[in-house]
Amino acid sequence: MSTDQTPAPPVLIECQRQGGMAFPLRRPKISVEVAGLDAADRQALLHLVQAADLASQPAAFPAPGHPDALETQLTVAWPDHSTTVHFRDGDGHPAPLDELAGWVLRHKR
Amino acid sequence: MCQHAGCPPHVCFIIPPHMMEHVATNASDPTMRKRALHNLYHQGQLRGMRASMNQFAFAGLGTGTKQRTVYDAQHGGDLPGTLVRSEGQPDGQDVAVNEAYAYAGQTYDFYLEVMKRNSVDDKGMRLDSTVHYSTDYDNAFWNGQQMVYGDGDGEIFDRFTKCLDVIGHELTHGVTQFTAGLTYSSQSGALNESFSDVFGSLIKQYAAGDTADTADWLIGEGLLIPKAGTNRTALRSLKAPGTAYDDPTLGKDPQPATMKDYYSGPDDNYGVHINSGIPNHAFYLAATALGGQAWETAGPIWYEALTTRLQLWSEFKDAAAATRDVARKYGDAATKAVDDAWTAVGL
Ligand SMILES: [Zn+2]
Ligand SMILES: [Zn+2]
Numbered sequence: 001m002s003t004d005q006t007p008a009p010p011v012l013i014e015c016q017r018q019g020g021m022a023f024p025l026r027r028p029k030i031s032v033e034v035a036g037l038d039a040a041d042r043q044a045l046l047h048l049v050q051a052a053d054l055a056s057q058p059a060a061f062p063a064p065g066h067p068d069a070l071e072t073q074l075t076v077a078w079p080d081h082s083t084t085v086h087f088r089d090g091d092g093h094p095a096p097l098d099e100l101a102g103w104v105l106r107h108k109r
Numbered sequence: 110m111c112q113h114a115g116c117p118p119h120v121c122f123i124i125p126p127h128m129m130e131h132v133a134t135n136a137s138d139p140t141m142r143k144r145a146l147h148n149l150y151h152q153g154q155l156r157g158m159r160a161s162m163n164q165f166a167f168a169g170l171g172t173g174t175k176q177r178t179v180y181d182a183q184h185g186g187d188l189p190g191t192l193v194r195s196e197g198q199p200d201g202q203d204v205a206v207n208e209a210y211a212y213a214g215q216t217y218d219f220y221l222e223v224m225k226r227n228s229v230d231d232k233g234m235r236l237d238s239t240v241h242y243s244t245d246y247d248n249a250f251w252n253g254q255q256m257v258y259g260d261g262d263g264e265i266f267d268r269f270t271k272c273l274d275v276i277g278h279e280l281t282h283g284v285t286q287f288t289a290g291l292t293y294s295s296q297s298g299a300l301n302e303s304f305s306d307v308f309g310s311l312i313k314q315y316a317a318g319d320t321a322d323t324a325d326w327l328i329g330e331g332l333l334i335p336k337a338g339t340n341r342t343a344l345r346s347l348k349a350p351g352t353a354y355d356d357p358t359l360g361k362d363p364q365p366a367t368m369k370d371y372y373s374g375p376d377d378n379y380g381v382h383i384n385s386g387i388p389n390h391a392f393y394l395a396a397t398a399l400g401g402q403a404w405e406t407a408g409p410i411w412y413e414a415l416t417t418r419l420q421l422w423s424e425f426k427d428a429a430a431a432t433r434d435v436a437r438k439y440g441d442a443a444t445k446a447v448d449d450a451w452t453a454v455g456l
Contacts, residue, residue, distance in 0.1 A: 020248035021278065022266065022329070022344050024382035025363055065293045067282040067301060068250035090252040095186040102244045 009042075010034055010049055012077040015104040019088070020070035030108045041107070048103050049076055051096040054083040061091040072101050172227045176235040177213050179206045182242040182257075189239045189255060205270045209238040209258060212276035219277070219312045220284070223404050224412050229283030236280065240270060249275055251282035265334060265341075265358055272329050275344075277312035278305040289419035296424040298381035303388035303428075304415050310347060311404045321396045321403045327353065347393040350386030366390040368425075368455030387454050388428055394450035395432075399443060406443055410435045429456040 011034050018026040034042060054076050063069075069089035074097060076083055087093035175196065181203075182190035193206055200207045213236045220226040228234045237255035246259025249269035256279045258269040269275060282305050285291050291301035306328050314324045329344035339356040346353045350364035364386030365371055371387070372380040396407035410432050418431035429451040436447035 019377055019382075021250065021269075021275070021382070022247055022332070023359075024377040024380070025360055026376055066250055066252045067285075067293055067305070068248065068279070069252075070246075070248045070250070089248070089250050089257070090188075098186050098243055102246075106245055 008079050009046055010076045010078050013104050014075040015101045016073045018071050021068035030104055032104050032107055048100040052100040054085055057085045060086040061093050063088055063091055066090045074101050174233055175214060175217050177210055178235060178237050179209050180239040182239050184241055184244045186243055189237060205240040205268050208270035209240050212273045213238055215273055215316050216277045216280045216312050219315050223315060229280055230287045249279055251279045267332055267334055272332050273316060274309035274313040275329050278309035281305040281308040288416040290421040291423060292421050293378055293381060295379040297422050298378050299384040300388060300423060300428050302381045302385035306345060306385060306389050307392045307411055311408050315404050321400060326393055347389040350390050388425060391450045391454045394453055395447045398446035406439055425456055
């Protein structure tokens with residue numbers, strides 16, 4: 001057993017987007033396995049996951065129904081559980097959710 | 110409670126922001142308008158908007174008084190961001206700022222000169238735009254109060270300010286919000302999308318002096334970054350829905366041209382950007398059958414239907430009936446062109 005006090009790091013982050021003025025159909029789900037990252041990327045990702053604080057977010061934000069709003073589904077999986085949140089443009093979700101989603105999408109390109 | 114016609118009471122109790130704005134502008138009771146404005150202000154605060162009431166764009170300006178502002182989100186998510194350009198200031202170094210400003214102006218001019226409409230609310234509403242929204246952001250949207258543009262990802266999508274018709278599309282969502290309302294789901298949502306594409310295309314055709322025959326009838330031509338061996342022509346085609354792109358990364362343009370290929374799945378708010386291909390194609394057919402410049406006859410017929418005949422839950426059959434009816438004012442040729450167009454798409 002680890003004597004470390006920090007919680008176990010996540011093992012997998014998934015991001016999927018749909019909607020927006022350019023993407024009617026669901027785009028492929030992008031997955032990043034934490035084990036496959038080099039030390040710098042892993043550090044950057046852990047910071048973003050911490051800032052996004054998925055555990056404190058509602059599963060979905062009330063959708064105000066803005067035309068052309070992009071919809072994002074973000075999942076963070078730890079060894080023993082996972083959390084998924086849905087958010088859209090202009091629904092008041094915190095910016096760190098966008099930053100984490102953006103990192104995952106950029107990393108896979 | 111909302112007083113104006115065509116607004117079911119149960120809807121106005123829920124009051125999402127776009128409807129609240131509709132109430133703020135259209136309700137006959139001044140107290141109701143004031144309360145809606147107040148609610149909008151607080152929702153704006155909740156959504157991280159700058160908390161100052163004078164930022165609010167319902168200025169009530171006289172006809173022909175164009176007011177544009179452009180903000181820079183500096184790749185963050187806060188709206189509106191930092192003010193970088195106001196009406197009358199010259200072009201600067203930032204091409205996205207210059208485009209957002211210039212194309213909002215061309216859209217304003219089209220609505221004023223062709224449709225005799227004074228800005229999106231017909232009361233001179235200031236046109237606010239935010240550029241450089243978020244990072245690698247492949248989208249543009251209308252948040253009920255302003256336009257928001259991303260820079261694209263640089264690989265598939267270029268910056269979303271690049272195309273006049275995309276900016277015209279976004280501002281037309283504002284026009285729809287202040288008129289028919291057209292709930293953003295299923296057929297009413299696909300009509301909402303279609304009116305944005307139709308007027309986006311007309312704004313581009315008007316600026317270029319195109320005729321219906323010479324126009325490309327594309328939305329967002331040049332927005333997709335070309336790649337060898339793939340079709341990345343545009344986002345949508347009113348002339349040939351379903352042919353705008355075909356690419357391993359993007360997939361194939363899913364738009365149907367007729368009711369036979371109607372999409373009934375749950376994606377995209379039940380197909381708002383997909384089934385819009387059907388009314389889009391009907392407009393194209395009507396405009397090309399009429400010939401000449403599409404904003405001269407077909408445009409005003411669609412505009413009158415949007416602004417005086419349709420409402421929150423209108424469906425394709427309602428849009429077909431409304432435009433068929435309005436077309437009668439324009440004579441036999443227009444009546445036949447509009448009737449044939451809807452018949453051809455299965456309505
Ligand atoms: Zn749209
Ligand atoms: Zn109402």
